[in-house]
Every structure is written in structure tokens, then in C-alpha cells.
Amino acid sequence: MTPQQQWVAFRTILIREILRFLRIWVQTVVPAAVTMGLYFIIFGRLIGAQLSDIHGVSYMDYIVPGIILMAIINNAYANVVSSFFMSKFAHFIEELLVSPMPNALILAGYVAGGIARGLVVGIVVSLVAMFFAPFQVHHPLALFLVVFLTAMLFSLGGFINAIYARTFDDISIIPTFVLTPLIYLGGIFYSIDMLPAFWQKVSLANPILYMINAMRYAMLGVSDIDVRLAFAIIIGFVIVLSAFSLHLLRKGVGLRH
Amino acid sequence: MTHALEIRNLRKTYPNGAEALKGIDLHVAAGDFFALLGPNGAGKSTAIGIICSLINKTAGTVKVFGHDIDTDKNAAKSCIGLVPQEFNFNQFEPVIEIVINQAGFYGIPRREALERAEHYVQQLGLWDKRRGMARNLSGGMKRRLMIARALVHEPKLLILDEPTAGVDIEIRRSMWEFLERINDEGTTIILTTHYLEEAENLCRHIAIINEGQLIEHTNMQELLTKLHVESFILNLRRPLESLPPIEGYHICQVDPVTLCVDIQRDRNLNDLFAELSRHGIEVMSLRNKTNRLEELFMRLVREDDAA
Numbered sequence: 001m002t003p004q005q006q007w008v009a010f011r012t013i014l015i016r017e018i019l020r021f022l023r024i025w026v027q028t029v030v031p032a033a034v035t036m037g038l039y040f041i042i043f044g045r046l047i048g049a050q051l052s053d054i055h056g057v058s059y060m061d062y063i064v065p066g067i068i069l070m071a072i073i074n075n076a077y078a079n080v081v082s083s084f085f086m087s088k089f090a091h092f093i094e095e096l097l098v099s100p101m102p103n104a105l106i107l108a109g110y111v112a113g114g115i116a117r118g119l120v121v122g123i124v125v126s127l128v129a130m131f132f133a134p135f136q137v138h139h140p141l142a143l144f145l146v147v148f149l150t151a152m153l154f155s156l157g158g159f160i161n162a163i164y165a166r167t168f169d170d171i172s173i174i175p176t177f178v179l180t181p182l183i184y185l186g187g188i189f190y191s192i193d194m195l196p197a198f199w200q201k202v203s204l205a206n207p208i209l210y211m212i213n214a215m216r217y218a219m220l221g222v223s224d225i226d227v228r229l230a231f232a233i234i235i236g237f238v239i240v241l242s243a244f245s246l247h248l249l250r251k252g253v254g255l256r257h
Numbered sequence: 258m259t260h261a262l263e264i265r266n267l268r269k270t271y272p273n274g275a276e277a278l279k280g281i282d283l284h285v286a287a288g289d290f291f292a293l294l295g296p297n298g299a300g301k302s303t304a305i306g307i308i309c310s311l312i313n314k315t316a317g318t319v320k321v322f323g324h325d326i327d328t329d330k331n332a333a334k335s336c337i338g339l340v341p342q343e344f345n346f347n348q349f350e351p352v353i354e355i356v357i358n359q360a361g362f363y364g365i366p367r368r369e370a371l372e373r374a375e376h377y378v379q380q381l382g383l384w385d386k387r388r389g390m391a392r393n394l395s396g397g398m399k400r401r402l403m404i405a406r407a408l409v410h411e412p413k414l415l416i417l418d419e420p421t422a423g424v425d426i427e428i429r430r431s432m433w434e435f436l437e438r439i440n441d442e443g444t445t446i447i448l449t450t451h452y453l454e455e456a457e458n459l460c461r462h463i464a465i466i467n468e469g470q471l472i473e474h475t476n477m478q479e480l481l482t483k484l485h486v487e488s489f490i491l492n493l494r495r496p497l498e499s500l501p502p503i504e505g506y507h508i509c510q511v512d513p514v515t516l517c518v519d520i521q522r523d524r525n526l527n528d529l530f531a532e533l534s535r536h537g538i539e540v541m542s543l544r545n546k547t548n549r550l551e552e553l554f555m556r557l558v559r560e561d562d563a564a
Contacts, residue, residue: 001331002364005364005365008365008366008367009363009364011361012358012361087347090347091341091343091345095345095359096362097310097311098334098339099334099359100331100363100364101362252313257271
């Protein structure tokens with residue numbers, strides 16, 4: 001395929017993915033706005049009003065970046081895992097497998113779809129957040145990078161999950177038992193400085209901690225950890241998961257006999 | 258001469274140890290209408306899956322218009338259009354979008370894809386349904402949608418895996434006419450089917466696979482000459498009380514007005530009718546007991562199973 005043909009093919013997957021989640025926006029966009037709105041009310045407004053500032057910012061301001069990023073992570077992951085698994089389950093993944101599209105392009109199309117949903121939901125949740133706290137951006141480039149790379153990383157995660165999934169149960173196991181605990185323990189609602197020394201060290205093994213702190217740095221200018229390390233970890237994971245996804249596609253794991 | 262398809266020593270062993278293909282060699286000439294037949298589980302769909310890169314082969318080579326599927330995979334894929342046995346499109350997408358998207362996956366810009374999609378959707382009688390969701394189509398329409406989708410990038414080789422399964426006779430015949438037309442226009446077609454009348458009417462060459470091995474690979478006329486005996490059903494004008502002995506033919510009476518006759522290849526129907534007339538038996542109509550190819554197919558498969 002020529003570069004122009006590859007661009008057409010990539011755009012076809014991306015547009016199909018965007019139309020898919022926009023067609024069912026009540027299931028894909030609205031729930032995040034409602035859930036995150038409840039977090040802002042309960043944790044930010046009701047409980048947060050009783051708490052003192054953290055790193056010099058109000059509790060409400062402090063939790064906004066993490067909650068926005070949580071919505072982006074969940075939705076980027078969910079978009080790819082459900083869409084790709086469904087295409088496997090109903091066999092229409094074969095439309096792509098019989099075409100001359102290179103594997104990297106198939107991966108890029110689905111990941112771009114996940115990023116798109118992550119961004120749409122991130123914007124919607126940010127709009128909801130503006131009812132509770134002013135939307136702050138201290139480092140615009142860092143904000144763009146952390147949102148884009150984190151959405152990309154979890155889209156890749158969703159892709160790998162979908163490749164291995166054999167049943168619908170398999171696409172909810174990782175989000176429920178791995179992703180959600182890691183997100184909640186990644187410091188959305190607290191600073192790891194508030195933890196005992198042992199748990200601070202344990203928290204450092206959680207990659208989502210770095211992403212949430214990078215987001216907080218981009219929006220509020222505060223972070224528990226070195227932001228350069230955070231970006232290095234995010235980029236490192238993106239590279240590793242991309243390479244692994246391409247390897248799975250090349251081998252045809254879960255796709256070809 | 259470049260073949261549309263060239264397969265050498267193709268083998269496939271599944272992880273559970275099942276040997277689906279035991280080293281088949283096959284070639285299909287460009288422009289041919291080719292039948293790939295075999296009983297259920299013979300290995301036809303496995304072979305098609307390998308040709309279309311949906312199944313990894315264990316050994317052997319496959320070339321599509323000279324492009325090796327190992328070393329020149331994307332060029333090989335560009336030459337193929339596949340109509341699989343199972344419905345494999347997104348049931349929740351509009352019909353026209355399914356066809357347009359497939360063109361997009363081959364790098365065809367949307368405007369051109371739309372023109373082509375509308376052309377094939379119209380050709381295959383889906384025009385009125387083009388904006389509806391695919392899940393609302395009937396079984397026959399879904400099969401035609403898959404044909405439109407397979408043709409939208411204008412492949413040189415169209416592979417149809419049981420395209421008329423479960424389709425009523427009227428639609429089946431219109432599909433035959435459509436396939437004959439695109440074959441006349443130069444598209445090579447490989448067809449698998451369980452309707453052997455379909456293969457006999459449409460195809461010029463044929464291969465039969467049984468238990469992962471090729472047991473026949475020839476042209477249709479040559480194959481049919483292997484039929485030693487043909488069976489006919491004769492409908493009689495008047496009921497027959499008892500069947501008179503007629504030498505040289507194996508005849509059995511199905512009911513008072515129906516006879517079943519097996520005729521050796523070296524005998525002819527004129528002699529039979531003369532004999533019947535001599536005994537005062539009038540024949541109103543006759544038909545083949547089964548399709549000729551079907552008889553031959555059954556015999557070849559039985560012989561192969563026995564061997």
C-alpha cells in the first residue's frame with residue numbers, strides 16, 4: 001500500500017471507531033460525566049470542605065486532575081477492549097485481516113479510536129469539573145502529552161486484553177481487578193506524602209501514580225514525584241506495549257489458528 | 258503462465274493434532290471458474306483460510322497471481338476478495354457503510370469507495386436496503402452483502418465459500434448469473450458449495466478434497482466422463498402391474514407409475530425407450546435421479562474413504 005492508501009485505511013478505522021462510540025454516547029460518554037460528577041460532589045465538595053489544603057491547593061482542586069485522568073484511562077481502555085473483542089467475537093475483524101493493511105496500521109487505528117474516546121470523555125469531565133473548581137493549566141504541553149500518552153498507553157492495554165479475551169467476562173477482569181485498584185491507589189484522592197513510609201515505597205511501584213502526578217503537575221504545578229521520571233515511565237510502557245501488541249498481531253494470537 | 262492460485266504441498270496441523278490438510282497441490286488458471294468440493298470437514302475452509310491469511314499454515318507455499326503469501330503478503334491480499342461461509346460483518350452498521358469501509362481498508366478514498374459501493378449494492382439487489390442496519394437483512398441479502406463487500410476493491414480472484422447456502426432458488430439463480438457475468442469480465446472465481454448442480458453448471462475446473470487430501474483435480478467435462486452409470490427416474494403414462502424383464506438395464510419400480518433405471522455409459526436412452534415401447538410402456542417424462550456430479554462425487558469420496 002502507498003502512504004496515501006495507508007492514510008485512507010487508518011482514517012477508515014478511526015472514523016468507524018469514533019462513530020461507534022458516538023452512536024452509543026449514552027453508554028460511552030454520559031456515564032463518566034455522571035460518575036465523576038458524583039466524585040466532585042461527594043469527595044470534593046462535601047468531604048473536601050472539611051480537609052486542609054494539600055501542597056498549597058484546595059482539596060477540590062487537588063483531586064480534579066486525577067479524576068479527569070481516571071475517566072480518560074477507563075474510557076480509552078474500555079473503547080479498545082470492547083470494540084476489538086466485539087470484532088473478534090462477531091468475526092468482522094476478518095475484514096481487516098484479509099485486507100493488505102499492515103499490522104501496525106490496524107493497531108494504530110484502534111489505539112487512535114481509544115485516544116479519541118479518552119479525549120472526548122476527558123473534555124466532558126473537565127466541563128463537569130468546571131462547575132466545582134476553576135480549570136487550571138500550568139504547563140499546556142505537559143498536559144497535552146500526559147493526556148495523549150496515557151490514553152495511548154491504556155488503549156494499548158485494552159488491545160492486548162481483547163486479543164487474549166475469549167469471553168465477555170475476560171474483558172472485565174482486568175479493569176475490575178487490576179485497573180480500578182491501581183487507579184484508586186495511584187493518589188487521585190491523596191498525596192503519597194500522607195502515607196506511612198512503607199506504603200509510600202509500595203505506591204512507587206504503581207505506574208498510574210506517575211501518570212496522575214504528571215497530570216497534577218501539568219494542571220496545578222504540583223507533584224509528589226519527579227515529572228521527568230513520570231514521562232519516562234509512561235513512554236517506556238507505551239513502547240513496550242506497542243511492541244508486544246505488534247508481536248501478538250504478527251503471530252496471530254487469538255486471531256488466527 | 259501466471260496462475261491465479263498456485264498451492265504446493267500445503268499442510269495444516271491444528272494444535273490439537275488434527276491434520277486438516279495433508280500436503281495438497283493445486284493450481285487455478287487466471288480467468289477460471291473453479292469448484293473446490295469436499296465433504297464437511299474435508300479441509301476446504303482451512304485451505305481458503307490459509308489463502309486469505311486467516312489461518313497460519315504449517316507448511317507449503319501459496320501464491321496468488323505470483324505473489325507469495327509469505328514474502329509478498331500484502332500484494333497477494335490485494336488480489337483476493339473473500340466471501341466466507343459465516344456472516345462476518347458488523348450487524349450494527351448500515352449496509353452501505355460496511356461496503357465503503359471495506360474499500361477504505363484497501364486504501365480506496367471515500368468518494369471512490371462510495372461510487373463503487375453503490376454500484377455493487379445496486380448490482381446485488383440491495384439498493385433499497387443500503388441505509389438500513391445489516392442485522393435487518395434476510396439471510397440471502399446478507400450473503401449478497403458479503404459478495405458486494407468482497408468485490409468493492411475489484412479483486413482479480415474472488416473466493417466464495419458456500420455463498421448460496423440457505424438461499425432460495427430464485428436468489429441463487431440470480432447470484433449464479435451475477436457470478437457468471439463477473440467471471441466473463443475477467444475475475445477468477447473459486448467456489449465451494451454443497452449444491453453440486455451449482456458447481457456443474459458454473460465451473461470449468463474442479464478439485465475434490467477428502468480428509469485433507471486432493472482426490473481429484475481436473476476439468477469438469479473430463480470428470481463427468483468418469484461417470485460409468487447414470488440413474489434416471491421415468492414417469493409413466495399408465496400404472497404398471499408388473500415390470501417386464503428388459504435386458505441390459507437395471508430397472509426397479511418405485512411405484513406403479515415410476516421407474517428407476519441405471520444406464521451404463523455404453524448404452525443409450527433410445528434403446529431403452531425402444532425396449533419400453535415394445536412392452537407397451539409409455540414414458541411421460543424423465544429426469545436424473547441425482548445430479549451427475551453428485552453421483553460421481555459420492556463415488557470418489559466413498560472410494561477414497563475405502564482406500
